[in-house]
Amino acid sequence: MGRPAKFDRDAAVKIAMNEMWTNGFELVSVQSLSEKLGITRSSFYNAFVSREALIDEALDLYFSRTADGIWVGFKEGAPVLPMLAGMVRKLCKDRATDVLGRGCMAVNGLTETSPNHAAATKKIIATLEARFARLDLLLTKAVENGELKDDGCLRDKALALQSLLLGLNMMAKLERSEDELWRAAKTVLCSLKVYEPEP
């Protein structure tokens, strides 16, 4: 019961996420966002409590939509390297497809060191660390599956892959085509022996 809201809350979070993705967290004020949503700040605070809380929701939404591809659809015993390569390839495509060249919202957020967003930064770091940790696990599984030779430097390979993923997300902000992104990625993947290009 009670008066019905005149806007779709979920849609609003999505809009907020895109605003933050495009302009960075810093520039998205409660005021500007409320205007964009066609509501008053009054309603904003009523619905979202605070800007920080909305940022948190936007991050959750972002992460839920980018569920990695690493774990999603993963079947025990299935070959992992092709999946890994597919994930990287999809990343290249996604980054290049975004006409605004916004890169990765999370990675972008990493640079917003502002003490204001301590909570957001913390969440981003925690999430990225967790995803990177899965890279280690993935390589271990690849070895178990016999897809990858254990040269005693698995952890080093995982670190290299971390830097590749971060690097690709940044490269996407320098007018780069999907082809160039994927060539950069493929070169690293191949030389790390975690990917064999199809003949």
Add this chain to the structure above:
Amino acid sequence: MGRPAKFDRDAAVKIAMNEMWTNGFELVSVQSLSEKLGITRSSFYNAFVSREALIDEALDLYFSRTADGIWVGFKEGAPVLPMLAGMVRKLCKDRATDVLGRGCMAVNGLTETSPNHAAATKKIIATLEARFARLDLLLTKAVENGELKDDGCLRDKALALQSLLLGLNMMAKLERSEDELWRAAKTVLCSLKVYEPEP
């Protein structure tokens, strides 16, 4: 002639650069910066004309201090791969040494897409592109010197190195040690055959 300024302009630019490095361009206001410099906004505008102009100066200063190591001290005919590896190694060290974990000011600035800083973003992109172009050249020279086998994918290697450099700068923002940064870098450099670790 005229009344002498009560502050050191060059020192001020340096302070401004560090402020921007630490907090991002967005958060450095004329007001806060003037306070930090112990001058009034009046003097600020008199000395720097505008915030944008100061950002431009700060960028110039930053780039001049990070003169790459790629070209500086480069001698025609000298082996380039060790120099390249040395540059990457120094990058790892510099990034890890910075207790504030600020990463690279230029790379950070890449994400500040705000239309306010269109000029700054443009300058950063242009500079990074130029430096990356030198990577291509460097690899070509390595081939000429017989340091590197031309497998027909030189450009791909250069792209991979680009992503490595960008990635390292971002990795530095996730609590990473110098050792881990260098291990990530070394792994990529070695697998790309542009570096041979000393025995």
Add this chain to the structure above:
DNA sequence: ATTATTTTGTTCGCAAGTGTACAAAACCAC
């Protein structure tokens, strides 16, 4: 219809930042 509940619209006071204008101050040269 009345009531409880929830969202809205409006208003207030406050803080921070912008850019400009103009007088006061401090110096150099003559």
Add this chain to the structure above:
DNA sequence: GTGGTTTTGTACACTTGCGAACAAAATAAT
């Protein structure tokens, strides 16, 4: 010391943003 010059200090008018308070509006349940 008188001028010319440059930097400072102070003031003004303006914009954007914040968060809270409170009344008005719109609904569901009874």
